[in-house]
Amino acid sequence: MTASATTPQVRHISLASPFQDQKPGTSGLRRPTPVFQQPHYLESFLEAVLQTLPGVQGGTLVVGGDGRYGNRRAIDVILRMACAHGVGRVVTTTDGILSTPAASHLIRTSPGCIGGIILSASHNPGGEEEDFGVKVNGANGGPATETLSDAIHQATLALQGYAVVEAAAIPLDRPGHHQLGAMTVEVVDGVADFVALMQQLFDFDQLRDFLGSGFPITFDALHAVTGPYARRIFEDLLGLPVGTVRHGVPLEDFGGGHPDPNLTYAKPLADALLQGDEFCFGAACDGDGDRNMILGRRCFVNPSDSLAVITAHATRVKGYRNGLAGVARSMPTSAAVDVVAERLAIPCHETPTGWKFFGTLLDAGRITVCGEESFGTGSDHVREKDGLWAVLFWLSILAAERCSVATLMGRHWSAYGRHYYSRHDYEGVEQTAAAELYGALRNQLPTLAGHALAGDRIGxxxxxSYTDPV
Structure with a gap:
């Protein structure tokens, strides 16, 4: 254990004026890295968080990030500000590497934990000229509620200064306990607890047998946070060849790539599966480990179909054999899972975009599995979407069915029908023009149903609109 020689002195830094652009979005505050490097910018947002998050005095806080540029500096600032605000204990990880789903699990299993601060801009690029982010999670391990996010934003607008202690950086190169004044800093293996949770949910013996029977796979970590987790699971525990995990070392700039698991930014992986014959299965996760892409030989699985397949086969998987309480999807996600839920006679909820809306349903026990069209899938094991969980779920289904991805999808569509859908994002549209367009569409709604469009009838x-049933 290391300890500061004396109790660190708290410094109160005054601001000339509060920042006006620190309103958190659905996944925290994301800005270009140079914005976060402005004097007092990061500290101001953290001050608002520490003033607003319930239970800070004497509480436990989980801190970590996806390893992008600025991650280590931000952890140091958080530790010194947490000490100044009377936090009792901070749990962080070796090298500060912590995936978002692993952070959710750590929050939920750490005694007295009031929440966490996750340093990530998710699937956005990282680097000195790219993006950085700060996300706040509540005591349930899920994203901050709208109420908390609004309170943080209001605090940023009224901020006059922030409190911080002067102290040397805490070493994060290995697990251990350290003291920063009265605050304990616990550095833990950020991979071990998460991997143990996966072993509770999935039959690793079954997976090891299946994957060793002539079913070669590859996983692309995109030089992001899931690399150490994937290597521990696939290469160490499941005995797959070294190199099964591509780009497995987290880098501050993600190797110059875009850590977004889709057909565009994970093209080498997609080409290997959709054009080559070396692998039967491929997958990738994003910057902070909460998104996933599933591929089979000559077969891309869209996220909406993935949620439907997981729901349909859940009882074939170790941790879900007792069935599902219900399922939920975001509004832009296709209705493929609705048909499965109806067949299984379980509730199916349609929510707005944003994982926080799944959180209330999960906490209330109304759903077990949920997902969205933007490559996010998860369950009640944590309160975040979970990329590696989805990959292991898919492999467990394939191990139980002893078939290829393409065969499984063909069987699914034969049983439940195939859903086609499209989402279009328009960026940089002038606000007045956008409002006029939506107004015109809104006025047409009462008369659109029943009309034919390009040969198809509008149903x-x-x-x-959404009313939270909880």
Missing amino acids: QADEF
């Missing part, structure tokens, strides 16, 4: 047209 339903409405404006989405």
